[in-house]
Amino acid sequence: MDIGLIGLGKMGGNMRTRMRDAGLTVVGYDRNPELSDVDSLEALVDALPSPKVVWLMVPAGDPTRSTIADLKELLGEGDLVVDGGNSKYTDDAINAASLAEKGIGFVDCGVSGGVWGLTNGYALMYGGAEADVAKVMPAFEALKPADTTDGLVHCGTTPGAGHFAKMVHNGIEYAMMQAYAEGWELLDKVDIVDNVPEIFASWRTGTVVRSWLLDLLVDQLRADEHLDQLKGYADDSGEGRWTVEAAIENAVPMPAISASLFARFVSRQEDDVAMKAIAAMRNGFGGHAVKKG
């Protein structure tokens, strides 16, 4: 199979490698000429046989939208665009409808795997018409983990089904990480237990909480027992926020995932903003507030 791949950063670059290792012919384009196989989107499209399949690994939002607008000019009836970036699921319906005006198919695909994907394979969650999915299936097969039927799922025929599933995956991930983090904070603080890294390590076999995230945490704790080298600061990437928004829109209670999201927000505040208002009220009724230095 021939495939065009737009966006060759850490993620896209590794995916190109994995697809080539599986025997696919990949034409990669990136704005950075040192990473790119071709000089332009036009050259990428020209290099592909019809029906052309072009996979985007471009930042969500405007970059993805404008790249799709460009591809709409360059591609035609029967060609296919795959959005493998972190687009919001609501963007997919818009992009699919726009491309459909020229008979161009669209598949949205959430990709999980991070820096481990090159070696272990990527988990892929995709949405779109069966016929469109079939066109890109060799790439899916190349990217997914080997020796398993897991890691690959057609989430629905509605555009956005794949990104929706990936989004919820990330929401779940937030709360799982928060679960370990809360437990670790308590264990690390109390005097009654020693040896917290080895407690976590022991949990990797035979317990209810064993998971890949636990494995990762153990490696980090063994290298830095109290995580002294790390700042208590976490970004969030969009999917967590969208998960809670989708929950609210659908009247689905989501207390743990939202708590995990809010904990990240707080971690990025230099001074705790809401607590200033608490301090103000406490000042009002009893002179408790702590003034700034």
Added chain:
Amino acid sequence: MDIGLIGLGKMGGNMRTRMRDAGLTVVGYDRNPELSDVDSLEALVDALPSPKVVWLMVPAGDPTRSTIADLKELLGEGDLVVDGGNSKYTDDAINAASLAEKGIGFVDCGVSGGVWGLTNGYALMYGGAEADVAKVMPAFEALKPADTTDGLVHCGTTPGAGHFAKMVHNGIEYAMMQAYAEGWELLDKVDIVDNVPEIFASWRTGTVVRSWLLDLLVDQLRADEHLDQLKGYADDSGEGRWTVEAAIENAVPMPAISASLFARFVSRQEDDVAMKAIAAMRNGFGGHAVKKG
């Protein structure tokens, strides 16, 4: 009525004044001789006519326990001890049982009012036998707000009923303050609204969120629009914690009050501890973690 009052700090001192203004004879004792009317607990007890009524405004825990132990030696059949401090409700049953061994009555009393109590009166929530409550009623009447039947409630005959009600009052207070704080943070952050102090001020009449806490917050916001002078830091006093513990013990869901308590905990951390574990896991799967300077 004659009453002994032990503990003449900010709270106890004001209560002595309010009771004297109402015509009661108050003998006050404090470890600080400058505040104290008498030299010793013995002198305080000696100065009271029988049946003697002694009111404690002493820090909860060991100081209250040891003072009650001392009073058990000095008082006798028919006398009464009132614990007006912030004792945990579970202490009251123990203290009541101990005093009962010598026929000394016990009333627990939660006191709300802070620095405003001297002028506006204190709200009192008390527990104990009817006969014991009757002995201290003139003091209750002197302390409570004037011109209302509110501010005074017999919460139950079981020792601890008063402190339990006061504890829940404080738990509710935590979540109310958190509610305003969250709303304020959002309003203060967005560009779409100006004039946030006046928005809060406008809410004091005709809205669903009008309250005394709102009044206090308005005063603070008018003096310091963005609360720049305050640190985003809030202590917690025991009652909030005990409320959530009692909820857990009774299988009562308490998501908002517990969230408010936890927000205070976070505000006191220099670096966000749990978020270090999140950063560690993010480091493990994708190199996202932020290292310390």
Added chain:
Amino acid sequence: MDIGLIGLGKMGGNMRTRMRDAGLTVVGYDRNPELSDVDSLEALVDALPSPKVVWLMVPAGDPTRSTIADLKELLGEGDLVVDGGNSKYTDDAINAASLAEKGIGFVDCGVSGGVWGLTNGYALMYGGAEADVAKVMPAFEALKPADTTDGLVHCGTTPGAGHFAKMVHNGIEYAMMQAYAEGWELLDKVDIVDNVPEIFASWRTGTVVRSWLLDLLVDQLRADEHLDQLKGYADDSGEGRWTVEAAIENAVPMPAISASLFARFVSRQEDDVAMKAIAAMRNGFGGHAVKKG
């Protein structure tokens, strides 16, 4: 002042009465001819002197949008539309821009007061240009509570400023109500306190938690001590959801307000949906799950 008022339901009808009582000339229109003063929007517009001021009390979303589209046809340069409904703040910019194409001004206004507004006045939070606000000020003065400068606030000149402030007001309201509800559930469940309605009643004077919502709750508890007549079920109206969404969009932590929103969602589920998945996992590791009858 002459004013057109569209939408004469419970809220709009009372507002017409209050404005008329204040001496305004109100022309009301409602799809229900029994409530309406005129037969049509056209007749309403015709009845007003220029510059014409038309106030909408119409359901948010499509009804408001289509009414504004109709008014755009009927009004002209210098006229003014006031949206006093519960529109989402993001709608206001769209509506304002559309009306501005014909030189028609726009003011958005959040209205609080419910069934009490007719007697006590309504709290009004509005956004828009100073000149537009000036045109509708006599109506604001008529509607607001008497004898106070509270109840009326110009939240900003950006369209949506008023609805944004009202939205946050409602978010705060959700968490305040949740605070009392959690405290009440605990007090009502434990044996240590009797007399829970009177505990709440006592809090109305001298305590930190005194508020109008507390007053309302006391009335209800005195009529039905354990609230046996009520179903544990609460709708939510949009503003609570939008508040949390706006918080997420602005990276503002909102744990208590979101918890309050989610608690309402759960209350409307016949069977607890998420807990079915918990039951499934518990079934998987230990046979704990409860099967349906």
Added chain:
Amino acid sequence: MDIGLIGLGKMGGNMRTRMRDAGLTVVGYDRNPELSDVDSLEALVDALPSPKVVWLMVPAGDPTRSTIADLKELLGEGDLVVDGGNSKYTDDAINAASLAEKGIGFVDCGVSGGVWGLTNGYALMYGGAEADVAKVMPAFEALKPADTTDGLVHCGTTPGAGHFAKMVHNGIEYAMMQAYAEGWELLDKVDIVDNVPEIFASWRTGTVVRSWLLDLLVDQLRADEHLDQLKGYADDSGEGRWTVEAAIENAVPMPAISASLFARFVSRQEDDVAMKAIAAMRNGFGGHAVKKG
């Protein structure tokens, strides 16, 4: 090694089998004579060579306390009691001190594994003096999963260290389960995705959320896609509550774990109690409340 095992229910019975399969001589006692190897505690103790090691798998609280009191009479200097039940960590210090009066050692041990433990081995988290731990090590080795150094950890020398670690393990488990449950509820509710069981199945390889709990959930979803056969109801076992209580005592924020605990509480209420108070207030300000049939 010879070991006495008290409590031969589902858990204890399987542990006896696994220890015997590993070549240990196990004398089991249960109040149910059909399960028991001996007629009495005395017979069990008599059957063991010195130093005697007795392992308890008895319900936490009074049953464990009274069994330990009985064993204190029967055992002597150099013998050892292992509490492998779900005791609260604070009980361990009391039990250890009591047994120490007669020179009897004590090890507390949290056991994870459920019905899978017989085949896969149990994860063991234990606390106590090195010398005491050494006495029971052959049993630990027999019970733990084979072919790994995981599954076994000495959490500290303070009595309760093992139960504390196990308790936190369970707290983490609560929030992990809640994370999946919230994600599942959203995916199951929206129309945009089909095939939710296969989405979860696909996550088992290559994703960040892969875990043993996920594996269990997939099996259940494949058997009952919408979990229609299960009631949305979950008990909680003590450890989740104690984890949050320990967090509160140590000022550790625990928003996600506490949310998970509270979600279970709500699931067990026939009518949503707190929401009755919300309904009451809504009734007070706007006539919104839903009355009971």
